[in-house]
Amino acid sequence: MTGLTEGATWRTSPNADERPAGAVPELVVIHNISLPPGEFGGPWIDALFTNRLPARHHPYFAAIADLQVSAHAMIRRDGELIQYVPWHRRAWHAGLSCWNGRERCNDFSVGIELEGTDDQPYEPAQYRRLIELLVALFEAYPTLVPERVVGHADISPGRKTDPGESFDWRRLRAELGKQLASAE
Numbered sequence: 001m002t003g004l005t006e007g008a009t010w011r012t013s014p015n016a017d018e019r020p021a022g023a024v025p026e027l028v029v030i031h032n033i034s035l036p037p038g039e040f041g042g043p044w045i046d047a048l049f050t051n052r053l054p055a056r057h058h059p060y061f062a063a064i065a066d067l068q069v070s071a072h073a074m075i076r077r078d079g080e081l082i083q084y085v086p087w088h089r090r091a092w093h094a095g096l097s098c099w100n101g102r103e104r105c106n107d108f109s110v111g112i113e114l115e116g117t118d119d120q121p122y123e124p125a126q127y128r129r130l131i132e133l134l135v136a137l138f139e140a141y142p143t144l145v146p147e148r149v150v151g152h153a154d155i156s157p158g159r160k161t162d163p164g165e166s167f168d169w170r171r172l173r174a175e176l177g178k179q180l181a182s183a184e
Contacts, residue, residue: 025144026148032116036058074115117166
Protein backbone atom coordinates (compact mmCIF):
# COMPACT_ATOMS: atom_id res chain seq x y z
CA MET A 1 0.00 0.00 0.00
CA THR A 2 1.49 3.32 -1.10
CA GLY A 3 -0.79 5.52 0.99
CA LEU A 4 -1.34 7.76 -2.03
CA THR A 5 -4.74 8.63 -3.46
CA GLU A 6 -5.38 7.98 -7.13
CA GLY A 7 -6.07 11.22 -8.98
CA ALA A 8 -4.53 13.47 -6.33
CA THR A 9 -1.77 15.92 -7.12
CA TRP A 10 1.25 14.84 -5.07
CA ARG A 11 3.41 17.41 -3.24
CA THR A 12 5.82 16.00 -0.66
CA SER A 13 5.78 17.66 2.76
CA PRO A 14 8.81 17.19 5.01
CA ASN A 15 6.54 17.81 7.99
CA ALA A 16 5.68 14.19 8.62
CA ASP A 17 7.21 11.09 10.15
CA GLU A 18 6.39 7.50 10.99
CA ARG A 19 3.47 6.75 13.28
CA PRO A 20 4.30 5.11 16.62
CA ALA A 21 4.59 1.32 16.51
CA GLY A 22 1.16 -0.26 16.16
CA ALA A 23 -0.62 3.04 15.43
CA VAL A 24 -3.05 3.10 12.51
CA PRO A 25 -5.47 5.75 11.24
CA GLU A 26 -8.52 5.72 13.52
CA LEU A 27 -9.73 9.32 13.23
CA VAL A 28 -10.27 11.83 10.42
CA VAL A 29 -9.78 15.48 11.35
CA ILE A 30 -11.32 18.14 9.09
CA HIS A 31 -9.50 21.49 9.02
CA ASN A 32 -9.73 24.70 7.02
CA ILE A 33 -7.00 26.92 5.69
CA SER A 34 -6.61 30.01 3.54
CA LEU A 35 -3.45 32.00 2.92
CA PRO A 36 -3.40 34.88 3.42
CA PRO A 37 -6.45 34.56 5.68
CA GLY A 38 -9.66 34.84 3.68
CA GLU A 39 -7.91 34.58 0.29
CA PHE A 40 -8.22 31.51 -1.91
CA GLY A 41 -6.05 30.11 -4.68
CA GLY A 42 -2.39 30.74 -5.14
CA PRO A 43 0.70 28.84 -4.04
CA TRP A 44 0.82 29.79 -0.36
CA ILE A 45 -0.72 26.71 1.27
CA ASP A 46 1.62 24.46 -0.68
CA ALA A 47 4.50 26.73 0.33
CA LEU A 48 3.53 26.49 4.01
CA PHE A 49 3.25 22.70 3.96
CA THR A 50 6.60 22.35 2.15
CA ASN A 51 8.52 24.88 4.31
CA ARG A 52 8.89 27.40 1.49
CA LEU A 53 6.53 30.18 2.67
CA PRO A 54 8.25 33.55 2.08
CA ALA A 55 7.98 35.50 5.34
CA ARG A 56 8.38 38.85 3.55
CA HIS A 57 5.65 38.32 0.97
CA HIS A 58 2.75 39.16 3.30
CA PRO A 59 2.67 40.52 6.88
CA TYR A 60 0.74 37.44 8.08
CA PHE A 61 3.37 35.10 6.68
CA ALA A 62 6.08 36.49 8.97
CA ALA A 63 4.32 34.94 11.98
CA ILE A 64 3.85 31.49 10.43
CA ALA A 65 6.71 31.01 7.94
CA ASP A 66 8.81 29.00 10.40
CA LEU A 67 6.02 26.61 11.39
CA GLN A 68 6.54 22.99 10.45
CA VAL A 69 3.00 21.85 9.68
CA SER A 70 1.28 19.71 7.10
CA ALA A 71 -1.86 17.77 6.39
CA HIS A 72 -2.31 14.50 4.63
CA ALA A 73 -4.36 16.25 1.95
CA MET A 74 -6.11 19.47 0.99
CA ILE A 75 -9.22 20.02 -1.09
CA ARG A 76 -9.22 23.32 -2.98
CA ARG A 77 -12.36 25.34 -3.65
CA ASP A 78 -12.79 23.72 -7.09
CA GLY A 79 -12.48 20.19 -5.65
CA GLU A 80 -8.85 19.61 -6.64
CA LEU A 81 -7.23 17.15 -4.26
CA ILE A 82 -3.60 17.71 -3.27
CA GLN A 83 -1.88 15.13 -1.12
CA TYR A 84 1.19 15.97 0.99
CA VAL A 85 1.69 12.92 3.22
CA PRO A 86 0.85 9.24 2.62
CA TRP A 87 -2.09 8.12 4.76
CA HIS A 88 -0.07 5.54 6.70
CA ARG A 89 2.46 8.17 7.87
CA ARG A 90 1.95 10.81 10.59
CA ALA A 91 1.28 14.33 9.29
CA TRP A 92 1.81 17.24 11.64
CA HIS A 93 -1.68 18.73 11.48
CA ALA A 94 -3.44 18.50 14.85
CA GLY A 95 -0.97 19.95 17.35
CA LEU A 96 -2.00 19.83 20.99
CA SER A 97 -5.10 17.64 20.79
CA CYS A 98 -7.24 15.03 22.54
CA TRP A 99 -10.03 12.72 21.33
CA ASN A 100 -11.98 10.46 23.68
CA GLY A 101 -9.26 10.80 26.31
CA ARG A 102 -6.42 10.04 23.88
CA GLU A 103 -3.84 12.77 23.42
CA ARG A 104 -1.50 13.35 20.47
CA CYS A 105 -4.12 12.88 17.76
CA ASN A 106 -1.48 13.09 15.02
CA ASP A 107 -0.39 9.61 16.09
CA PHE A 108 -3.69 8.00 15.04
CA SER A 109 -5.45 10.43 12.73
CA VAL A 110 -5.44 11.70 9.19
CA GLY A 111 -5.81 15.40 8.52
CA ILE A 112 -7.79 16.81 5.62
CA GLU A 113 -7.69 20.54 4.95
CA LEU A 114 -10.47 22.31 3.09
CA GLU A 115 -9.50 25.57 1.44
CA GLY A 116 -11.84 27.88 3.30
CA THR A 117 -12.61 29.87 6.40
CA ASP A 118 -14.82 29.40 9.43
CA ASP A 119 -17.42 31.85 8.14
CA GLN A 120 -17.61 31.39 4.35
CA PRO A 121 -19.62 28.51 2.86
CA TYR A 122 -17.64 25.65 1.40
CA GLU A 123 -18.16 24.77 -2.25
CA PRO A 124 -20.26 21.82 -3.47
CA ALA A 125 -17.15 20.48 -5.26
CA GLN A 126 -15.36 20.33 -1.91
CA TYR A 127 -18.12 18.27 -0.29
CA ARG A 128 -18.19 15.91 -3.29
CA ARG A 129 -14.43 15.38 -3.20
CA LEU A 130 -14.39 15.03 0.59
CA ILE A 131 -17.09 12.34 0.46
CA GLU A 132 -15.25 10.45 -2.31
CA LEU A 133 -12.06 10.62 -0.26
CA LEU A 134 -13.74 9.49 2.95
CA VAL A 135 -15.35 6.51 1.21
CA ALA A 136 -11.94 5.49 -0.15
CA LEU A 137 -10.30 5.92 3.26
CA PHE A 138 -13.00 3.84 4.99
CA GLU A 139 -12.39 1.08 2.43
CA ALA A 140 -8.60 1.20 2.86
CA TYR A 141 -8.64 1.52 6.66
CA PRO A 142 -11.40 -0.43 8.45
CA THR A 143 -10.50 1.48 11.64
CA LEU A 144 -11.93 4.62 10.03
CA VAL A 145 -15.72 4.98 10.22
CA PRO A 146 -18.15 7.91 9.81
CA GLU A 147 -18.49 8.36 13.59
CA ARG A 148 -14.76 9.08 13.72
CA VAL A 149 -14.84 12.11 11.41
CA VAL A 150 -14.41 15.25 13.51
CA GLY A 151 -13.40 18.87 13.22
CA HIS A 152 -10.16 20.34 14.47
CA ALA A 153 -12.25 22.25 17.01
CA ASP A 154 -13.50 18.94 18.42
CA ILE A 155 -10.01 17.73 19.32
CA SER A 156 -8.55 21.13 20.27
CA PRO A 157 -11.46 23.01 21.88
CA GLY A 158 -10.67 26.57 22.89
CA ARG A 159 -7.56 26.53 20.72
CA LYS A 160 -9.03 25.84 17.27
CA THR A 161 -12.37 26.64 15.61
CA ASP A 162 -12.10 24.97 12.22
CA PRO A 163 -13.71 23.89 10.07
CA GLY A 164 -16.08 26.53 11.52
CA GLU A 165 -19.77 27.24 11.59
CA SER A 166 -19.86 27.40 7.79
CA PHE A 167 -19.11 23.68 7.50
CA ASP A 168 -22.33 21.73 6.95
CA TRP A 169 -21.90 18.60 9.08
CA ARG A 170 -25.52 17.55 8.44
CA ARG A 171 -24.94 17.64 4.68
CA LEU A 172 -21.67 15.71 4.99
CA ARG A 173 -23.21 12.98 7.14
CA ALA A 174 -26.32 12.61 4.95
CA GLU A 175 -24.42 12.47 1.65
CA LEU A 176 -21.73 10.22 3.10
CA GLY A 177 -24.42 7.86 4.42
CA LYS A 178 -25.98 7.65 0.95
CA GLN A 179 -22.62 6.89 -0.67
CA LEU A 180 -21.77 4.22 1.86
CA ALA A 181 -25.22 2.61 1.54
CA SER A 182 -24.96 2.47 -2.25
CA ALA A 183 -21.48 0.91 -2.00
CA GLU A 184 -22.78 -2.05 0.04
